[in-house]
Amino acid sequence: MADEFRTTEVGGRYAQALFDLADETGALDAVRADLASLKAAWIDSADLRRLATSPLISSDDQARGLAAIADKAKFKATTRNFLGLLGQNGRAADLPGVIAAFEALYARKTGVVAAEVVSAVALSAAQTKKIQAELRAALGRDPELTARVDPSILGGLKVKVGSKLFDASLKTKLDQMTFALKRA
Numbered sequence: 001m002a003d004e005f006r007t008t009e010v011g012g013r014y015a016q017a018l019f020d021l022a023d024e025t026g027a028l029d030a031v032r033a034d035l036a037s038l039k040a041a042w043i044d045s046a047d048l049r050r051l052a053t054s055p056l057i058s059s060d061d062q063a064r065g066l067a068a069i070a071d072k073a074k075f076k077a078t079t080r081n082f083l084g085l086l087g088q089n090g091r092a093a094d095l096p097g098v099i100a101a102f103e104a105l106y107a108r109k110t111g112v113v114a115a116e117v118v119s120a121v122a123l124s125a126a127q128t129k130k131i132q133a134e135l136r137a138a139l140g141r142d143p144e145l146t147a148r149v150d151p152s153i154l155g156g157l158k159v160k161v162g163s164k165l166f167d168a169s170l171k172t173k174l175d176q177m178t179f180a181l182k183r184a
Helices: 009-024 028-044 046-053 059-072 077-088 092-110 125-139 170-183
Strands: 113-119 143-149 156-161 164-169
Touching (some): 028 059, 077 092, 156 170, 164 170
Parallel strands (some): 113 143
């Protein structure tokens, strides 16, 4: 699911417009927080994904649905209006690309390094602190760490920093062994 959050050309254009508006109005951090909530909702809610991606739902209904979500979540007016525009223009399905591009623009402006850690089970506070320390040593600055649980990786970790993915998951290692055995 989180793999959907890649910058796209359309997403980049919309994100740039939202970023510029949020920056001009001093709402950059608030809009970023709204988009982080929306990203979590996208990952957790099949209904939200269906609303945004279904060809059976009209653009107007998508706009109303996204606006209702923004109202319920008490998003900033900038974010709410943007989501309505995205839906009206029939671009609701591009929301993951917009979020990814906005995150990249924010990181470029503020120097924040975002890192996502995926594990098979929830990490303890000590494990999270250790990973953060290792990333700080490797990157030379403090990463903004988000942790996610994905039981399908079986064990180990996947760490994504920017566009780089470090995959030390058990599933990937087993897949590599299976591939090697098939080639032999």
